[in-house]
Amino acid sequence: MFKYRRTKLGLRWLLVVTICLSSTVVQAQTIDKLKEIFTFYPNKKKAARDSTLYVQKFIAAPVFTYKPETNFAFGTGAKYLFKFDGSGDETRVSNMPMTLQYTLNSQFFLYSGFEVFTNQEKWVIEGNLLFQNYPRLYYGIGAETPIRNEEQYDYYQFLLEPIFLKRMFFRYLFVGAGFRYNHIFKTEFEPDGLIAQNQPNGFDGSTSVGAEVAMLYDSRSNILNAEDGWYFELTHGKYDKVLGGTDIFNLTRFDLRRYISVSKKNKDILAFQVLGQFSRGDLPFSEYSFFGGKDIMRGYQEGRYVDRDLLATQVEYRKKFENSRWGLVAFAGTGDVYHNVNEFQFKNLKPNVGAGARFTIDKAENLNLRFDVGFGESGKSGFYFGIAEAF
Numbered sequence: 323m324f325k326y327r328r329t330k331l332g333l334r335w336l337l338v339v340t341i342c343l344s345s346t347v348v349q350a351q352t353i354d355k356l357k358e359i360f361t362f363y364p365n366k367k368k369a370a371r372d373s374t375l376y377v378q379k380f381i382a383a384p385v386f387t388y389k390p391e392t393n394f395a396f397g398t399g400a401k402y403l404f405k406f407d408g409s410g411d412e413t414r415v416s417n418m419p420m421t422l423q424y425t426l427n428s429q430f431f432l433y434s435g436f437e438v439f440t441n442q443e444k445w446v447i448e449g450n451l452l453f454q455n456y457p458r459l460y461y462g463i464g465a466e467t468p469i470r471n472e473e474q475y476d477y478y479q480f481l482l483e484p485i486f487l488k489r490m491f492f493r494y495l496f497v498g499a500g501f502r503y504n505h506i507f508k509t510e511f512e513p514d515g516l517i518a519q520n521q522p523n524g525f526d527g528s529t530s531v532g533a534e535v536a537m538l539y540d541s542r543s544n545i546l547n548a549e550d551g552w553y554f555e556l557t558h559g560k561y562d563k564v565l566g567g568t569d570i571f572n573l574t575r576f577d578l579r580r581y582i583s584v585s586k587k588n589k590d591i592l593a594f595q596v597l598g599q600f601s602r603g604d605l606p607f608s609e610y611s612f613f614g615g616k617d618i619m620r621g622y623q624e625g626r627y628v629d630r631d632l633l634a635t636q637v638e639y640r641k642k643f644e645n646s647r648w649g650l651v652a653f654a655g656t657g658d659v660y661h662n663v664n665e666f667q668f669k670n671l672k673p674n675v676g677a678g679a680r681f682t683i684d685k686a687e688n689l690n691l692r693f694d695v696g697f698g699e700s701g702k703s704g705f706y707f708g709i710a711e712a713f
Contacts, residue, residue: 360381360382360383360384361379361380361381361382361684362379362380362382363377363378363379363380364378364380364404365377365378374410375405375407376404376405376409376415378402378403378404378405379401379402379403379404379684379687380400380401380402380403381400381401381403381683381684381689381709382398382399382400383398383399383400383683383691383709384396384397384398385397385398385399385421385423385707385708387423387707392425392426392427392429392456392457393425393426393427394425394426395423395424395425395426395429395431396423396424396425397421397422397423397424397431398420398421398422399419399420399421399708399709400419400420400421400422400709401417401418401419401420401546401689401709401710402417402418402419402420403415403416403417403418403546403687403689404416404418405439406440406441408441409439409440409441409442412442412443413439413440413441413442413443414439414443414542414543414544414545415439415545415546415687416436416437416438416439417436417437417438417545417546418434418436418437418438419433419434419435419436419709419710420432420433420434421433421434421708429454429455429456429457430453430454430455430456431454431456432451432452432453432454433450433451433452433453433454434450434451434452435449435450435451436448436449436450436451437545443489444488444489445486445487445488445489445496446486446487446489446496446498446538446540447484447485447486447487448484448485448487448538449482449483449484449485449500450481450482450483451481451482451483452479452480452481453479453480453481454478454479455476455477455478455479455508456479457474457475457476458474458475458476458477458624458625459472459473459474459475459623459625459626460472460473460474460475460511460515460516460517460625460628461516461625461626461627461628462516462520462628463520463522463610463628463629464627464628464629464659464661465627465629465658465659465660465670465672467627467628471516473511473512473515473516473517474511474512475509475510475511475517476509476510476511477506477507477508477509477510477527478506478507478508479504479505479506479507479608480503480504480505481502481503481504481505482502482503483500483501483502483503483504483534484500484501485498485499485500485534485536485557486498486499486500487536487537487538492539493541494539494540494541494552495537495538495539496537496538496539496540497536497537497538498535498536498538499533499534499535499536500533500534500536501531501532501533501534502530502531502532502534502559502561503529503530503531504528504529504530504531504608504609505528505529505530506524506527506528506529506606506608507527508527509525509526509527511525522607523569523604523605523606523607524568524569524605524606524607524608524609525607528568528569528606528607528608528609529566529567529568530561530567530568530569530571530606530608530609531561531562531565531566531567532559532560532561532562532565532567532573533559533560533565534557534558534559534560535557535558535559536555536556536557536558537554537555537556538554538555538556539552539553539554539555540552540553540554540555541553542581544687544688546687546688546689546710546711547687547688547689547690547710547711548579548581548591548593548711549581549583549589549591549688550581550582550583551580551581552578552579552580552581553577553578553579553580554576554577554578554579555575555576555577556574556575556576557573557574557575557576558572558573558574559572559573559574560572561573561603561609568606569603569604569605569606569609570603570604571601571602571603571604571605571606571609572601572602572603573599573600573601573609574598574599574600574601575598575599575600576596576597576598577595577596577597578595578596578597579593579594579595579596579713580593580594581593581594582594584639588642588644589642589644590639590640590641590642591639591640591642592637592638592639592640593637593638593639593640593711593713594635594636594637594638595618595635595636595637595713596633596634596635597618597632597633597634597635597657598631598632598633598634598663599611599631599632600630600631600632600663601630601631602630605630607628610628610629610630611628611629611630611631611632611659612624612625612628612632613625613626613627613628613632613634613657613658613659613672614626614627614698614704616694616704616706616708616712617712617713618634618636618655618657618712618713619634619636619655619657619672619674619696619698620653620655620674620676620694620696620704620706620712621674621675621676621695621696621697621698621702621703621704622672622674622696622698622702622704623702623704626698627658627659627672628659629659629660629661630659630660630661630662631659631660631661631662631663632657632658632659632660633657633658633660633663633666634655634656634657634658635655635656635657636653636654636655636656636674636713637653637654637655638651638652638653638712638713639651639652639653640680640711642680647681647682647683647685648679648680648681648682649679649680649681649682649690650677650678650679650680651677651678651679651680651692651694652675652676652677653675653676653677653678653694653696653712654673654674654675654676655673655674655675656671656672656673656674657671657672658670658671658672672698672699673698673699674696674697674698674699675696675697676694676695676696676697677694677695678692678693678694678695678706679692679693680692680693683709689709689710690709690710690711691707691708691709692706692707692708692709692710692711692712693705693706693707694706694707694712
């Protein structure tokens with residue numbers, strides 16, 4: 323296996339795309355026609371006969387990226403937006419995103435993270451589905467691993483995590499349970515590299531099977547691009563060999579978000595997020611906390627730092643221009659990984675900052691295309707393109 327090397331080619335391609343987008347003036351009517359090419363309506367005829375039905379939408383957008391470890395990647399990012407028959411305005415739109423990519427190195431990535439509301443929001447069904455053969459960069463375990471350790475780690479992964487939550491006590495409070503299955507197989511790594519030398523638990527494959535309990539409080543009026551409300555999700559899973567897994571451990575995660583309207587004179591939003599993951603027991607490598615990525619700590623390669631526990635936070639200012647589909651964002655954050663979270667110290671927190679552009683592809687659902695550039699410590703940067711907001 324060849325060793326991963328950095329290149330500026332991906333940056334050049336992104337700059338070309340950005341310049342083309344910013345220098346092109348397109349009439350709104352033309353944009354709507356273009357959007358319709360990539361929008362499908364599964365129940366269009368049925369909804370035309372019954373005005374009480376929500377018109378379901380499957381909105382897709384072509385996506386291409388370049389990374390040295392994957393070569394060019396082509397695919398689609400999509401959102402399936404729907405309501406069950408019999409749901410009215412009291413039920414928020416269910417959101418089922420789908421991402422499919424295939425690279426010139428014969429790698430693939432298929433992902434869906436879903437949040438589905440049943441009629442009158444009596445139940446919420448949420449979770450993740452992932453199947454991929456996608457490389458990861460490995461630097462070792464810990465918060466101070468040097469960049470010179472960088473090596474490539476290839477593997478197949480199948481992840482299934484459905485959670486069923488019932489509304490209880492309050493309008494936006496849901497309590498429930500589910501399970502999580504995470505299978506890592508067909509691993510490949512450098513025979514004389516750091517992984518082969520250290521051999522962390524699960525480096526050559528693992529299976530995690532666990533039962534989860536969960537609590538969700540979600541008062542956002544718009545799931546795709548929140549402008550108000552709170553979001554708090556807490557899950558705790560118990561993983562055991564009795565359930566078919568290879569390891570015994572506990573995994574706890576929380577995600578807290580707040581969205582505030584800045585002024586009555588505009589649609590600007592200030593968004594906050596705090597994220598945590600904590601684990602104990604005989605933990606396989608695939609269940610460690612991976613620092614960085616497209617959603618939080620943008621500017622760091624996902625997995626740049628790895629350890630058992632993670633704490634991270636970010637704030638984002640979202641500017642929407644009046645009578646325009648365009649918007650801008652600025653964001654900043656900080657966080658770190660820990661072997662034990664009681665090692666937390668403010669002086670060790672790692673920073674990130676960045677900015678991005680937004681383009682509304684569906685005004686009715688306030689659904690955006692997003693392009694972000696984030697910067698981490700030592701000037702390292704990352705570029706991100708997708709559908710919907712980071713959080």
